[in-house]
Every structure is written in structure tokens, then in C-alpha cells.
Amino acid sequence: MARSAAVRPDQVRRHNLGLLLARIHQAGPLSRAELTTQLDLNRSTIGAFVSELCALGLLREEVPSSGSHAGRPSHMVGPRPDGPYAVAVDLEVDRLVIAAVGIGGAVLARRELRIRAPGRPDAVAGQIARAMPALAAKLPGCAWPIGVGVSVPGTVGRGNGEAAMVRFAPHLGWQDAPLGRLLGNQLAHAVPISLGNDADLAVIAEHLRGAAKDCDDVIYLAGKVGIGAGIMVDGHPLSGHGGLAGEVGHTPLDPNGPVCCCGSRGCVETFIGGSALLALAGHADQPAELPNVLRRARRGEPIATAAVTAVGTSLGRVLASLVNLLNPQRVILGGCLADVLELAGPQVSAALSQHAMPAAREMVELALPGLRADSSLLGAADLVFAPLLADPVGTVSRRIAAVS
Amino acid sequence: MARSAAVRPDQVRRHNLGLLLARIHQAGPLSRAELTTQLDLNRSTIGAFVSELCALGLLREEVPSSGSHAGRPSHMVGPRPDGPYAVAVDLEVDRLVIAAVGIGGAVLARRELRIRAPGRPDAVAGQIARAMPALAAKLPGCAWPIGVGVSVPGTVGRGNGEAAMVRFAPHLGWQDAPLGRLLGNQLAHAVPISLGNDADLAVIAEHLRGAAKDCDDVIYLAGKVGIGAGIMVDGHPLSGHGGLAGEVGHTPLDPNGPVCCCGSRGCVETFIGGSALLALAGHADQPAELPNVLRRARRGEPIATAAVTAVGTSLGRVLASLVNLLNPQRVILGGCLADVLELAGPQVSAALSQHAMPAAREMVELALPGLRADSSLLGAADLVFAPLLADPVGTVSRRIAAVS
Numbered sequence: 001m002a003r004s005a006a007v008r009p010d011q012v013r014r015h016n017l018g019l020l021l022a023r024i025h026q027a028g029p030l031s032r033a034e035l036t037t038q039l040d041l042n043r044s045t046i047g048a049f050v051s052e053l054c055a056l057g058l059l060r061e062e063v064p065s066s067g068s069h070a071g072r073p074s075h076m077v078g079p080r081p082d083g084p085y086a087v088a089v090d091l092e093v094d095r096l097v098i099a100a101v102g103i104g105g106a107v108l109a110r111r112e113l114r115i116r117a118p119g120r121p122d123a124v125a126g127q128i129a130r131a132m133p134a135l136a137a138k139l140p141g142c143a144w145p146i147g148v149g150v151s152v153p154g155t156v157g158r159g160n161g162e163a164a165m166v167r168f169a170p171h172l173g174w175q176d177a178p179l180g181r182l183l184g185n186q187l188a189h190a191v192p193i194s195l196g197n198d199a200d201l202a203v204i205a206e207h208l209r210g211a212a213k214d215c216d217d218v219i220y221l222a223g224k225v226g227i228g229a230g231i232m233v234d235g236h237p238l239s240g241h242g243g244l245a246g247e248v249g250h251t252p253l254d255p256n257g258p259v260c261c262c263g264s265r266g267c268v269e270t271f272i273g274g275s276a277l278l279a280l281a282g283h284a285d286q287p288a289e290l291p292n293v294l295r296r297a298r299r300g301e302p303i304a305t306a307a308v309t310a311v312g313t314s315l316g317r318v319l320a321s322l323v324n325l326l327n328p329q330r331v332i333l334g335g336c337l338a339d340v341l342e343l344a345g346p347q348v349s350a351a352l353s354q355h356a357m358p359a360a361r362e363m364v365e366l367a368l369p370g371l372r373a374d375s376s377l378l379g380a381a382d383l384v385f386a387p388l389l390a391d392p393v394g395t396v397s398r399r400i401a402a403v404s
Numbered sequence: 405m406a407r408s409a410a411v412r413p414d415q416v417r418r419h420n421l422g423l424l425l426a427r428i429h430q431a432g433p434l435s436r437a438e439l440t441t442q443l444d445l446n447r448s449t450i451g452a453f454v455s456e457l458c459a460l461g462l463l464r465e466e467v468p469s470s471g472s473h474a475g476r477p478s479h480m481v482g483p484r485p486d487g488p489y490a491v492a493v494d495l496e497v498d499r500l501v502i503a504a505v506g507i508g509g510a511v512l513a514r515r516e517l518r519i520r521a522p523g524r525p526d527a528v529a530g531q532i533a534r535a536m537p538a539l540a541a542k543l544p545g546c547a548w549p550i551g552v553g554v555s556v557p558g559t560v561g562r563g564n565g566e567a568a569m570v571r572f573a574p575h576l577g578w579q580d581a582p583l584g585r586l587l588g589n590q591l592a593h594a595v596p597i598s599l600g601n602d603a604d605l606a607v608i609a610e611h612l613r614g615a616a617k618d619c620d621d622v623i624y625l626a627g628k629v630g631i632g633a634g635i636m637v638d639g640h641p642l643s644g645h646g647g648l649a650g651e652v653g654h655t656p657l658d659p660n661g662p663v664c665c666c667g668s669r670g671c672v673e674t675f676i677g678g679s680a681l682l683a684l685a686g687h688a689d690q691p692a693e694l695p696n697v698l699r700r701a702r703r704g705e706p707i708a709t710a711a712v713t714a715v716g717t718s719l720g721r722v723l724a725s726l727v728n729l730l731n732p733q734r735v736i737l738g739g740c741l742a743d744v745l746e747l748a749g750p751q752v753s754a755a756l757s758q759h760a761m762p763a764a765r766e767m768v769e770l771a772l773p774g775l776r777a778d779s780s781l782l783g784a785a786d787l788v789f790a791p792l793l794a795d796p797v798g799t800v801s802r803r804i805a806a807v808s
Contacts, residue, residue, distance in 0.1 A: 008416075008445075012416065155761075155763065167763060168761075168763060215645070216645075217644055217645040229729070231729075233637055233640075233642050234640065234642075234643075236637075236638065236640075238637050238638075238642075238730070239638075239731070240621055240730055240731020240732065240764070241619070241620075241621040241731050241732060241733035241767050241768075242731055242763065242764065242767050243731070244731040244761065244763055244764045244767075245729065245730050245731040246729065246731075247728045247729070247731075247761050247764065248728060248729055250728060250759075250761055251724065251725045251728045251729065251759070252657075252721050252724060252725065252759050253656075254658060254659055254660075255658055255721075256658075256660065264758065264759060317656050317659075320655065320656060321655045321656065321725065322729075324651045324652060324654060324655045325633070325635075325649065325650065325651070325652055325655065325726075325729070326642070326644055326649050327643070327644020327645050327646055327647070327648040327649040327651075328644065328645060329645035354668065355654075355655075355656045355668060357559075357572075357648065357651050357654055359559065359571060359572060359646065359648055360644070360646070360648045360651065363645050363646050363648075364645075
């Protein structure tokens with residue numbers, strides 16, 4: 001519900017119904033008593049909402065098989081295993097993960113596929129479409145997909161469905177790729193399709209259930225081939241005017257730094273990206289060597305250790321800019337930056353302290369992703385669930401109308 | 405109304421009543437028909453709300469003396485000139501402006517006072533307290549102050565009233581100054597006191613009625629002695645976890661740049677702050693010379709022009725970082741950066757284009773403040789009005805209880 005709009009009483013019920021479903025989606029099964037407390041609504045309202053969401057086939061109530069408390073065990077309200085699921089896709093440069101994710105964020109089935117370079121948009125859309133029946137075969141027969149969400153290593157347009165576009169994914173070599181239309185053309189049954197930037201989706205998922213579930217001002221900084229950031233402000237994703245926020249990779253860090261793939265000099269990416277780490281370790285342009293370099297650094301081999309340490313110091317300077325500008329409570333470091341934090345934590349921390357404003361520096365914690373490598377994948381599922389959580393009745397009604 | 409909270413029907417009326425008052429506060433006088441359309445509520449609800457806000461002494465209805473339309477002129481609902489007002493203070497390093505601001509943002513009375521360096525917090529509090537009766541004397545007798553809001557060139561804590569603290573205002577030489585308590589001690593009558601960072605307040609005011617009233621993703625970048633930023637994301641102020649967001653002045657821009665007053669090297673402030681401009685023009689540490697340097701640049705004198713041009717090029721690089729990270733629709737340049745934009749627009753624009761991501765660059769417009777030098781002052785008034793707009797009935801009731 002937008003904070004600046006007038007509210008009509010008839011909207012309140014729909015809003016609160018979605019809120020109850022969102023609570024279960026975030027926290028997993030809860031008793032009616034817990035829902036009553038957490039949503040600050042009375043017991044009879046909660047009871048009516050739970051009945052309605054069960055009748056819609058979204059939730060179920062069951063008595064837990066064993067309880068640690070004495071007395072009659074409380075009924076638990078939770079997701080149905082044969083209910084709706086999101087098809088979530090995490091697209092990277094050389095592979096894609098496709099998964100069926102249920103309400104509550106459980107990965108019900110998953111597959112990983114290699115992408116043969118160069119992965120053309122229509123070929124990737126075909127791989128996703130062909131993998132969906134195999135995924136569905138692993139689920140109960142009446143489970144139904146509510147949509148497909150794709151995490152993309154690049155910027156995406158605002159449109160959904162047929163209009164969903166990858167605007168610019170330099171490391172895939174894609175520009176203005178109509179992935180929504182290409183995927184829609186190849187699906188056996190029409191479902192809503194949505195795309196999101198990988199770091200934007202990762203911060204949403206980490207905020208919902210991962211390393212930032214207890215804080216509302218958080219940044220997810222991802223190091224893959226390039227560098228991307230997903231930003232959450234006061235509990236809401238910062239997307240910017242055109243959905244392009246978080247592109248820190250080509251921000252100028254040193255006018256005398258290395259030449260960047262974008263043609264400029266000294267961009268952030270040339271100091272802390274995966275390619276920067278490889279170049280410092282003597283493996284420029286050999287992306288497949290990255291795991292080996294990190295392994296050698298873990299063993300303390302000097303060249304690899306020096307490369308990781310240098311990236312750590314530069315990372316601290318980049319973090320200082322983010323801390324000064326956004327005053328986050330937590331910064332989550334993903335991809336190879338998670339390894340840099342583990343291996344060169346003191347150097348990261350020292351450079352951050354040297355360049356950030358002291359008061360803002362004191363408040364920020366650096367953290368590893370709580371959802372490990374699945375942050376973007378689960379964020380793609382959340383993209384699919386968003387319309388259902390905003391309006392459960394309307395979403396299920398539209399599905400019934402489409403099927404019958 | 406927080407977007408994640410459950411809504412009870414009894415909260416809806418209070419929310420909508422405040423929304424109507426906020427609409428008038430932003431837009432000025434409106435007819436009942438315009439209010440009905442803009443708030444998407446029915447005529448009888450609008451009528452009841454207007455009557456209630458008039459009865460509370462906040463608004464009045466009147467027939468305009470002349471109308472351009474034929475037929476019976478529509479009653480206009482607008483602020484009462486003898487209603488509540490905010491005492492707004494814009495504190496700078498060497499002067500303060502104190503003003504009485506009415507609902508709708510009209511400056512009803514104002515005074516400007518010089519601050520003799522070093523302006524100690526208790527002396528400044530005394531100047532503000534002594535100026536208030538003179539301000540009140542210029543207003544109708546029954547007008548009443550709802551609070552004091554102070555714009556500060558530094559970071560402020562989260563507390564209000566007695567607990568309102570200036571955390572760090574380096575150019576004033578203040579650290580952890582209890583301005584709320586000092587001011588409260590000197591006021592003849594207790595009123596709520598609130599503090600805000602100058603750039604944070606400026607962007608709120610510019611978004612409400614100034615150069616950003618039509619856009620929700622906007623940055624106000626202010627050049628005074630130092631550099632500060634106020635950021636608005638999706639129509640909401642970005643304050644950060646501890647209210648410290650927007651401190652771009654000491655962000656590293658070039659590891660080989662000039663030594664900064666903070667002890668580091670190559671901070672943003674050493675390239676685009678007022679002191680940087682003075683140093684480049686051969687007047688280091690002579691802040692009083694800044695207007696003369698800008699005047700000489702306007703006349704095309706070579707040294708001053710070269711200084712402004714160099715600052716313009718650096719400003720473009722700083723803007724590129726902000727554009728890449730936040731994807732704003734508009735960036736408003738205030739203080740001496742407004743002069744730099746006017747005098748070196750092409751250089752600013754060229755450096756921005758060179759370093760920003762093309763898609764985000766295309767979307768952003770650079771603008772001058774719509775409220776001229778009063779952005780922070782009017783933002784301080786908005787800080788005072790916020791509780792009234794959130795809950796008109798409660799705020800007026802508390803005032804009546806306090807007076808009687």
C-alpha cells in the first residue's frame with residue numbers, strides 16, 4: 001500500500017490477507033496465536049484469514065507430530081507442498097540454475113545447466129523452457145507454477161512478461177535482449193515472466209530470510225566477473241528512476257588506475273572484480289582459474305595471497321564510499337568478494353576505517369551471505385511471489401479463470 | 405502509514421485527514437472539487453474532513469474575490485494566516501536565518517543574524533531564542549508556533565526535543581552539541597524542537613515544492629565550505645541506519661589527490677568544495693573571497709574561470725558515481741555548486757558522460773534549486789510540520805491541553 005495514497009476500507013482486508021501470507025512466506029509455519037501477536041489483529045480475524053487462504057489452496061493447517069510443550073499442541077499454519085511454486089532461474093555467464101521454489105522459500109527441486117559460450121538469448125530461453133517439465137515432474141501432481149523469475153547479471157528494463165528486456169549484460173554480451181518474449185514463445189503454458197538484476201534480487205532474499213533479516217538498511221555487493229550492488233533502504237529496494245541503481249563497477253576510483261573494459265581508467269571493477277583478482281595473480285583473462293587462485297590463497301601461497309590482499313584493500317576503499325553515502329547497518333559480500341572478506345578481513349576493515357566517516361564506520365557490519373550461493377535464485381522466486389502476496393485472492397482467481 | 409504494518413479501520417480516517425492537510429501544505433489553496441479528485445475520496449468525506457480541519461483552526465474556506473470561470477465561483481480551502489506556524493532556522497557557519505513559515509510553505513516573517521566565530525552552541529541557541537519574540541510580533545496575535553526546526557551543516561542524532569544533538573559539524577567546530585537542550589532551556593514557552601542535516605532538509609523541500617516536485621528519485625548536492633548530499637528515493641528520504649547518509653565530502657576520489665582537513669588524501673571535498681575552489685583561484689583559507697571569485701569567473705577573468713572549470717570537471721566525476729549507484733532522475737546542485745553548473749555546465753556534463761553508465765546518464769537531469777537559497781530553511785519548517793500532517797487532531801489536542 002503506497003504511503004501517500006488515500007486508503008479505502010475495502011482495500012484494508014485485501015492488504016491484511018496478503019500480509020498474513022507474506023508473514024508465512026518469510027517465517028515459515030506459525031501458529032494462529034503467533035500470527036495474532038505478530039500482525040496485531042484479533043483472533044477471529046486471523047481465523048477467517050487463515051480459512052480463506054487454505055480454501056484458496058495456498059496454505060494448510062496441521063497438528064505437529066510432536067511438541068516440546070505440555071498440553072494440546074497448537075495447529076501450525078504453513079505452506080502446502082502441493083500448492084503454487086515459483087520457477088526461479090539464476091543466470092550466470094557460463095551456467096544457469098533453475099529451481100522450483102515454494103511459498104516459504106523451500107527449494108522443492110533444482111537443476112544446474114552449463115551454458116556454452118556465447119550463450120545467445122534464444123538458446124538460453126530454450127534451455128529454461130526445456131528444463132521446466134523435468135522440474136515439474138519432481139513435484140506433486142497438483143502443484144502449479146505461478147510464474148518464472150530470472151536473475152540476470154546485468155541491467156533489466158521495467159517491463160514484465162512479453163515486454164521483459166535485458167537492457168545491458170556486458171559479460172553475457174547481451175544488449176536489449178527480449179528474454180521475456182523469447183521465453184514466452186517457447187513455454188508450453190503461458191505464465192507471468194519477470195526479470196531482475198542479480199544483486200538487486202540477492203539483497204531482497206537476504207533481507208527476507210538471510211544475513212539481513214533483522215536489518216532494513218543493507219547493501220549486497222557481489223563480485224563475479226564484474227561488480228554489482230543491490231541496495232535496501234529502510235526495508236525497501238532502491239531501484240532508481242529506471243531500475244538501474246547499484247552499478248558500482250564502472251564508478252571511477254583512481255584516475256591513474258588500470259584501463260577498464262569500458263574504455264575508461266581506474267573503474268571500481270579494475271580493482272576488485274574477479275578479473276582484477278586474476279590479473280593480480282598472473283592469470284589475466286582466464287576466468288576458469290579463479291577457484292584455483294582462491295584455493296592457493298587459502299593455502300597461503302604468496303602470489304595468490306598478495307593478489308587477494310590487494311583486492312581487500314581496494315574493497316575497503318569502495319566500501320567507504322558506500323558507507324559514507326548510504327550509512328548501511330550491514331554490507332553483505334557475495335561471489336568472490338565473500339572469499340576476499342574471509343581471506344583478507346583485516347585489510348578490508350583497515351581500509352574501510354581509514355576512508356569512512358567514523359560514526360558511520362562504527363555502525364556497519366560486514367557479513368557473508370546467509371543463503372550462500374542461492375541469494376539471487378531465491379530473490380528471483382520472490383519476484384514471482386510478489387503479486388500473489390500483494391493480492392492472494394485476485395492472483396488465484398485469475399489462475400482459475402485461465403485454466404477453466 | 406508503514407507499508408508492512410497491518411491496518412485497522414480506525415487508523416484510516418486519521419491517515420486520510422492528515423493526507424488532506426498535507427495536500428494543501430504542498431499545493432496551496434484547492435477547491436473541494438480538486439481535493440475530491442486528487443485524493444480519490446467522495447465529496448461528502450472531503451466535506452467532513454474540511455469542516456473538521458477548519459474547526460481545528462488549521463484551514464479556512466473562502467470565496468476568491470475574482471474568478472476567470474463563469475458561474476458560481478468555487479470555495480477555496482487554504483491555510484489560515486493566523487493559524488499554526490513553524491519556526492525554521494537555517495544555521496550556517498557565519499550566519500543564521502530564522503523565519504516563521506505557515507502551512508503551505510509561505511515565509512510569514514524572517515530575520516538574518518550574523519554569527520561571530522566561533523559560534524558556540526549555547527550562544528547560537530540564545531540568538532535563536534531571543535529572535536523568536538520579534539518574529540512573533542510580526543504575525544497576527546492568535547498565530548501559534550508548533551515547534552522549532554533547525555537546519556545544521558553537519559550530522560544530527562535521531563533524538564528530538566531535549567535529546568536533539570548535533571553529532572558532528574566540523575566547519576562549526578561542534579561535536580556532540582546538545583542543541584535541543586540548550587535551546588529548550590532558553591525558550592520562554594516549551595515547544596517541540598527538531599534538528600536536521602542541511603542537505604537532507606533541502607531535498608525534502610525541493611521535492612515538496614521546488615525543482616523536484618515532479619520526481620521521486622532526486623539528489624540535492626550542496627557545496628558550502630564542505631560538501632553534503634540529501635537523497636530522496638522513491639519519494640522517501642534516505643537517511644541511513646543512523647541518520648548519517650549523504651556524507652560524500654570525505655569519500656575517496658583520487659588516492660594521489662590533495663591532503664584533506666580530515667587527514668586523508670584526495671577526498672571529494674578537496675576537489676569540489678568551496679575551499680577547493682578558493683585554493684585553485686589562489687585564495688586558500690579565505691572563505692570571504694568566494695563571492696568575489698565567482699564574480700570574477702562570471703566576468704571571464706582567466707584564473708577564476710580556470711578554477712571553476714577544474715571544479716566543474718571534478719564535479720562531473722563525483723556526479724557519475726552518484727548516477728551509477730543511485731540512478732536518480734534529477735540532481736539539484738546547491739550552494740557554490742549551483743554557480744559551478746551555471747559557469748561550467750559543459751565541463752560538468754562532459755565528465756559526467758565520460759564516467760557514468762550510458763543508460764543511467766541519459767535519464768538524469770542537472771538542475772538549480774527551485775527554492776533558491778531557502779531550500780534548507782523550508783525543509784526545517786517541514787520537519788516541524790511533519791507531526792501535524794501525520795495526526796492533525798492529536799497535535800492540536802495536545803496543544804490545547806498544554807495551554808489550558
